Amino acid sequence: AQSVTQPDIHITVSEGASLELRCNYSYGATPYLFWYVQSPGQGLQLLLKYFSGDTLVQGIKGFEAEFKRSQSSFNLRKPSVHWSDAAEYFCAVDLGITGGGNKLTFGTGTQLKVEL
Amino acid sequence: EPEVTQTPSHQVTQMGQEVILRCVPISNHLYFYWYRQILGQKVEFLVSFYNNEISEKSEIFDDQFSVERPDGSNFTLKIRSTKLEDSAMYFCASSRDLYEQYFGPGTRLTVT
Numbered sequence: 499a500q501s502v503t504q505p506d507i508h509i510t511v512s513e514g515a516s517l518e519l520r521c522n523y524s525y526g527a528t529p530y531l532f533w534y535v536q537s538p539g540q541g542l543q544l545l546l547k548y549f550s551g552d553t554l555v556q557g558i559k560g561f562e563a564e565f566k567r568s569q570s571s572f573n574l575r576k577p578s579v580h581w582s583d584a585a586e587y588f589c590a591v592d593l594g595i596t597g598g599g600n601k602l603t604f605g606t607g608t609q610l611k612v613e614l
Numbered sequence: 615e616p617e618v619t620q621t622p623s624h625q626v627t628q629m630g631q632e633v634i635l636r637c638v639p640i641s642n643h644l645y646f647y648w649y650r651q652i653l654g655q656k657v658e659f660l661v662s663f664y665n666n667e668i669s670e671k672s673e674i675f676d677d678q679f680s681v682e683r684p685d686g687s688n689f690t691l692k693i694r695s696t697k698l699e700d701s702a703m704y705f706c707a708s709s710r711d712l713y714e715q716y717f718g719p720g721t722r723l724t725v726t
Contacts, residue, residue, distance in 0.1 A: 534717070541618070541705060542657070542717035549713070588657065600712055601670055602649070604657040 500525040502591050504605035511579050512613045519574040519608050521589030529591040531572040532602065533563055537585045545587075548572060559583070584612045616640045618718035620706050626724045627696055635691045635721045637706030646689045647707040647715060648681065650674070657705065663689065696725045 501524045511517055523529060530549050534542040546557025553565040563574045572589060589605040619638045627633050639646055648660040662669040663681055680692045689708070693700055703722050707715040 530713075539719070541719040542707075544714060544716070547714065590657075600645075600709075600715075601647075601659045601662060601672075602657075602715065603659070606656050 500603050502589050502603055502605035504589055504608050506608045508609045510611040513581050514578050517576045517579045519587050521572045523570050523591045532590040533574045534588045535585045579612055581612045584610055618706055618708055618716050620718040620721050624722045629725055630695050633693050633696055635704050637689045637718055638687055639689055639708030640716055643708035643710045645709045648691045649705045650702040652702045698725050701725045
């Protein structure tokens with residue numbers, strides 16, 4: 499079965515520092531890959547997605563992610579973190595599209611804390 | 615910007631009671647989903663719905679669960695007889711195509 503691993507449960511960074519959140523997936527084929535962010539009391543907001551093509555994808559809020567097939571990874575990065583980035587981040591995968599919609603499998607999430 | 619809305623934000627119910635969680639997807643979307651997140655655990659897929667029928671459901675989505683799109687705007691999740699283990703945050707999502715799902719803020723269900 500497909501699975502998604504986010505090895506870091508909690509990460510603390512200083513404001514202005516760079517950030518990398520790790521995500522690994524386990525599946526034979528390349529799934530569709532997503533990063534979502536959840537702020538307290540909010541729903542899940544899509545940051546970026548990868549389906550095919552350029553392995554470096556740009557998202558909202560200055561985030562980017564790089565797909566590395568050899569490592570089965572899709573790590574999220576941001577060059578300079580802002581205090582408002584404190585939230586929980588979820589990596590998600592989807593095997594592909596069926597006729598009636600796609601089904602996301604989520605990682606356990608990484609809680610990001612930003613120190614001022 | 616259009617968004618998915620969910621009501622109520624928090625529902626408390628007694629074990630064995632029926633609950634209906636309501637969602638208003640984005641108006642031109644065609645695909646609808648429910649997910650849940652038990653406290654401290656992963657977000658889990660429950661069901662997808664397209665063209666007025668269930669497209670796929672997980673093993674969690676047993677006979678106690680049902681979904682309905684009663685009119686052109688609402689999408690509901692019903693739990694017939696709630697159990698303690700149904701306590702979770704329930705997220706509704708919708709998508710216009712098969713690529714990008716938009717999530718609502720969630721309904722926190724507490725079963726006592």
